[in-house]
Amino acid sequence: MIRLDKYLAHLKYGTRKEVKKIIRSGAVRVNGEVIRNDDYKIDETTDEVIYDGFVLDYQEYYYLMMNKPDGYVSSNKDELDPSILNLVFEPYAFDLQCVGRLDVDTKGLLILTNDGKFNHAVTAPKRHVEKEYVMELEKPLSENDIQQLYAGVSIDDDLSKALSIKVIDEASYAMVIDEGKYHQVKRMMHAVNNEVLALKRIRIGALYLDENLEEGEYRALTKTEVEVLGG
Ligand code: URA
Numbered sequence: 017m018i019r020l021d022k023y024l025a026h027l028k029y030g031t032r033k034e035v036k037k038i039i040r041s042g043a044v045r046v047n048g049e050v051i052r053n054d055d056y057k058i059d060e061t062t063d064e065v066i067y068d069g070f071v072l073d074y075q076e077y078y079y080l081m082m083n084k085p086d087g088y089v090s091s092n093k094d095e096l097d098p099s100i101l102n103l104v105f106e107p108y109a110f111d112l113q114c115v116g117r118l119d120v121d122t123k124g125l126l127i128l129t130n131d132g133k134f135n136h137a138v139t140a141p142k143r144h145v146e147k148e149y150v151m152e153l154e155k156p157l158s159e160n161d162i163q164q165l166y167a168g169v170s171i172d173d174d175l176s177k178a179l180s181i182k183v184i185d186e187a188s189y190a191m192v193i194d195e196g197k198y199h200q201v202k203r204m205m206h207a208v209n210n211e212v213l214a215l216k217r218i219r220i221g222a223l224y225l226d227e228n229l230e231e232g233e234y235r236a237l238t239k240t241e242v243e244v245l246g247g
Contacts (some may be wrong), residue, residue, distance in 0.1 A: 020044065021054040023065065027072060028107035029136050040158055043067060045244040079242050082234035083225060084126040090117035100126065103232050114219070115139060116147070116196050121144040124150075124216035125225040126246075127237070134246040138220065145245075146179065148219035149201050153187045154211040161208040169207035171197055177202055191220070 018026075024044070026034035026207035036054040038044065044051055045066045046058055058065065065072045081189040084090070092110060097120050101109045108130065114133050116173045129135055138145055157165070168175030180192040193200060218225045222244050226235060237245075 017057045017085065018060045020046070020051060020056045020058055020065075023058060023072075023074060024067070025062060026076070027074065029067065038067070042233035077134070078106070078112065078129060079131065079134070079237040080104065080112070080128040080234045081201070081226060081229070081237055081241075082126045082128060083231050084118055084123055085231040086094060086121050086123055089120055090114040090126060095186055098118075102127075104128065118217060119199065119202075119215070122124070122215045122217065123231065124218055124221070126217070127220065127223075128234070131246075134242065137246045139196060141195065146192050146194050146219070147196065147217060148190060148192045150184065150188065150216045150218055151192050151201060151205070151212050152214040153189070153205060153228045154213055156187045157181070157189065157210065161210070163189075164208055165204060169204055171203050171207070176200060178204070182216065192219075 020036045020039055021032055021202055024038065025032050029038065037065060040052050042050050042052055046056065046119045054109065055118055060074045060076075080122050082100065082103070084100060087097055089095045089097050091099055092101055092113060093099055100114065101112060104112065105139070112128040113129045113130065113132070113135055115129055116139050118124070127138070134164070137143065162181055165178040168177040176193065176195060176197065178191050179194060182190045184190060191201065197203070201215055205212050223241055231233060
């Protein structure tokens, strides 16, 4: 159950003060009846709320998958570069947080949500959720570099290990890690005297980047995708 004014404010029909005015004006119907009390409680899962002739579709939490382009920060504020949220054309866009940041120049799979518990479940270090990156390097990795990356290279006084490294072509590889330290992939490559020229995340846990998404496009995660990742 949720108060009618809170329900409308969550859907971005205005501030709490503005939606109270809307309700008092008699513009909102619940199950066919005009409701003028802003503290009227509704069951957001079953009650039909109509405002301005539209049946409202309430969702408490939003989960989006984006194919992040280069040049945007994974933050909900603009920094030196614009926030990725400028590409989300939804009323709730600026309520979202990134589930694990990508660098400004990293592309690929980025999940956005307003569900803090889900965000924590995916990013908590002790859950060791796998992340897979495609990296284009300055030069090929030697057999010795690959052995070192599997054994672990020192980052933040700790050993960071690759769980899998697959050759894609001469100097590009798909690497799986299960940590999310700052600039982790770039620093792992520095540790073996190499340089990342381009980086793209293609998987988080069991979730692969949807190949139908062009750079900058997004779609909602399905219920199953949310359950598999956050469970
Ligand atoms: N590792 C990096 O170095 N950068 C990213 O954006 C993600 C992982």
